[in-house]
Amino acid sequence: MKFIVSEQHKSQEKRKIIFFSALIAIFIAGFILMFISSSELSNKVIAAVGTFFLAKYLLHAYQNIKNNDNSYPVVEILEAQEKIDISHKGAVVSMPLSDIESLRIQSIKGNVKSLLLTTKSFSNLRFEGYENLAEMAELLKKYTPAGKIKNATWYHR
Structure with missing residues (x-):
């Protein structure tokens, strides 16, 4: 029997990613504002490092949104052969039950x-x-x- 991820679950996960990405974008805007308005070097370093790490998350989130439909494996339980096949992006991994x-x-x-x-x-x-x-x-x-x-x-x- 073959099992696939439901469309409802996919859209729910996509909404979560978009929500957290918007939240991260707000933090990045705050760090940029902190960088521009602060005259102390320590605040500028904190803002630059924070922006760098959060921007990496935004890039990862964008890739997740773009590849959302292809990022879930298909599971097939083959009772006659007593194994589980997990296929993802053309690769199939088998495991005996x-x-x-x-x-x-x-x-x-x-x-x-x-x-x-x-x-x-x-x-x-x-x-x-x-x-x-x-x-x-x-x-x-x-x-x-x-x-x-x-x-x-x-x-x-």
Whole structure:
């Protein structure tokens, strides 16, 4: 069964990036104002360093917004072959389902919000925002060792 990230999750993440980018732009404007209006060297250095680091974040945020639709991997659970295929930008990584060590199902108000999968080969995999996440959880439960499935009501990000 193939799982893709929902359009709702993609747009929600894009809104978060735009909001924080606007907030960072306000801080950069404040640093520039501080740089121009201050006569002390220490304030100018702080403003220049702050502007430099925040501008790097803005560049990264722009790239995230531009590549938003292509930045989420597609997960395919192949029960017949007993493996998980994770494909992203043309590359496919396969993992046997027997490598699953534990599964944590994180839910809010009965709705599955994310899955944390601990494996032998990749250590931790997190699945969030995928369509049919509850179905993915049920499939992964079949291959998780007994006693290693935990339902977490506290949602960890």
